[in-house]
Amino acid sequence: AQRVTQPEKLLSVFKGAPVELKCNYSYSGSPELFWYVQYSRQRLQLLLRHISRESIKGFTADLNKGETSFHLKKPFAQEEDSAMYYCPGSARQLTFGSGTQLTVLP
Amino acid sequence: DAGVIQSPRHEVTEMGQEVTLRCKPISGHNSLFWYRQTMMRGLELLIYFNNNVPIDDSGMPEDRFSAKMPNASFSTLKIQPSEPRDSAVYFCASRAGVGNNEQFFGPGTRLTVL
Numbered sequence: 001a002q003r004v005t006q007p008e009k010l011l012s013v014f015k016g017a018p019v020e021l022k023c024n025y026s027y028s029g030s031p032e033l034f035w036y037v038q039y040s041r042q043r044l045q046l047l048l049r050h051i052s053r054e055s056i057k058g059f060t061a062d063l064n065k066g067e068t069s070f071h072l073k074k075p076f077a078q079e080e081d082s083a084m085y086y087c088p089g090s091a092r093q094l095t096f097g098s099g100t101q102l103t104v105l106p
Numbered sequence: 107d108a109g110v111i112q113s114p115r116h117e118v119t120e121m122g123q124e125v126t127l128r129c130k131p132i133s134g135h136n137s138l139f140w141y142r143q144t145m146m147r148g149l150e151l152l153i154y155f156n157n158n159v160p161i162d163d164s165g166m167p168e169d170r171f172s173a174k175m176p177n178a179s180f181s182t183l184k185i186q187p188s189e190p191r192d193s194a195v196y197f198c199a200s201r202a203g204v205g206n207n208e209q210f211f212g213p214g215t216r217l218t219v220l
Contacts, residue, residue, distance in 0.1 A: 044211040098148030
């Protein structure tokens with residue numbers, strides 16, 4: 001079955017430290033992968049999609065077909081990055097999961 | 107465009123009551139999704155529609171839940187009768203079309219069933 005896994009439910013880092021949120025997938029072929037972010041009590045919003053290969057708010061994510069991963073990275077975390085992050089996979093529709101709650105400590 | 111609109115934003119009701127959640131997708135979008143978000147299970151897809159037709163309702167937890175999309179600009183999610191375990195945030199999202207998988211989410215409805 002095609003699926004995406006975020007192995008960490010909770011992740012805490014200190015402000016200024018690098019952060020990496022893990023996402024592993026098991027899709028065959030060329031999956032379409034995204035990162036969505038949900039700030040406290042707000043709606044989910046698209047952060048990145050792998051086909052655009054852009055950097056948003058200092059975050060980047062590279063599709064690694066060898067490792068079947070699409071980890072989200074930022075070299076210097078900020079307190080305002082604290083949020084819930086989802087890496088949904090895409091077949092006919094996005095499949096979300098439990099996400100990773102990132103907390104950036106002062 | 108105002109984005110996806112959901113109402114009410116908050117709903118508090120008593121067990122056994124009927125609850126109706128409403129969603130207006132982005133104009134021109136032809137797919138609509140209902141999700142439920144809880145701490146335990148994260149974000150779960152309940153049902154989605156393409157061109158007002160329900161395509162996959164396998165995520166609907168039980169017969170107490172039903173969803174309709176009478177036209178391209180309106181959908182409802184109904185819970186009857188409601189139970190305390192239905193307490194969650196319910197999100198609606200819309201998508202422009204097949205081939206473009208980006209979904210746009212509404213602000214959610216926070217449901218509390220006492």
